[in-house]
Amino acid sequence: xxxxxxxxxxxxxxxxxxxxxxxxxxxxxxxxxxxxxxxxxxxxxxxxxxxxxxxxxxxxxxxxxxxxxxxxxxxxxxxxxxxxxxxxxxxxxxxxxxxxxxxxxxxxxxxxxxxx
Amino acid sequence: xxxxxxxxxxxxxxxxxxxxxxxxxxxxxxxxxxxxxxxxxxxxxxxxxxxxxxxxxxxxxxxxxxxxxxxxxxxxxxxxxxxxxxxxxxxxxxxxxxxxxxxxxxxxx
Numbered sequence: 001x002x003x004x005x006x007x008x009x010x011x012x013x014x015x016x017x018x019x020x021x022x023x024x025x026x027x028x029x030x031x032x033x034x035x036x037x038x039x040x041x042x043x044x045x046x047x048x049x050x051x052x053x054x055x056x057x058x059x060x061x062x063x064x065x066x067x068x069x070x071x072x073x074x075x076x077x078x079x080x081x082x083x084x085x086x087x088x089x090x091x092x093x094x095x096x097x098x099x100x101x102x103x104x105x106x107x108x109x110x111x112x113x114x115x116x
Numbered sequence: 117x118x119x120x121x122x123x124x125x126x127x128x129x130x131x132x133x134x135x136x137x138x139x140x141x142x143x144x145x146x147x148x149x150x151x152x153x154x155x156x157x158x159x160x161x162x163x164x165x166x167x168x169x170x171x172x173x174x175x176x177x178x179x180x181x182x183x184x185x186x187x188x189x190x191x192x193x194x195x196x197x198x199x200x201x202x203x204x205x206x207x208x209x210x211x212x213x214x215x216x217x218x219x220x221x222x223x224x225x
Contacts, residue, residue, distance in 0.1 A: 006158075034213075042217065043203070043215045043216060043217040043218055044159070044203070044215045046212075046213070046215075091156075093158045093159075104149070104161050104164055105149075105161075105213060106161065107151075107158040107159050107160065107161075108158055109157065109158050110156075110157065110158040112156075
């Protein structure tokens, strides 16, 4: 149980293009989903928290117009990196919780984004 | 401020026992997570401690002392596949989980 999928697992794109990453909870309804990014040998950095049907809450320093998050259903959240630049290259990981964020977060397998 | 401290790296021998320590200072605290993360992969859940004391789960055990802001993860009968990063994370409530930088564990034969 508690499986979270992420698609795509890897993406390479040109600078200036937009990339959409999907995060799905496969066997539970995710009240809350979280988006993280992780640079090599560094910790997970929370980007935003999203609750189904409402606007995402972004962490300080994260540009909401650049990282668009949509949590349209209890099983799907998407992160769109708009006008990607090389400095956006990172490992993006989503996680989902089924208890309003009070319990365990189950992580997706991550998406490695490389912007050329 | 929010601060999670854990050692950067540790090395241990196959079959041995290793303890990974974590101290935390957070504004608000509900519980302490431990996750395992292999290189290039997402973290996988190991344990969640809310109450003080030791919780054992197979070869892995996790301990929490809320008064001391301290936790440790104990790995017994180490196997090569245990080589990974171990992340300590404090759940502070309000959908906030603060992650430590992780401890890279190297298991040698």
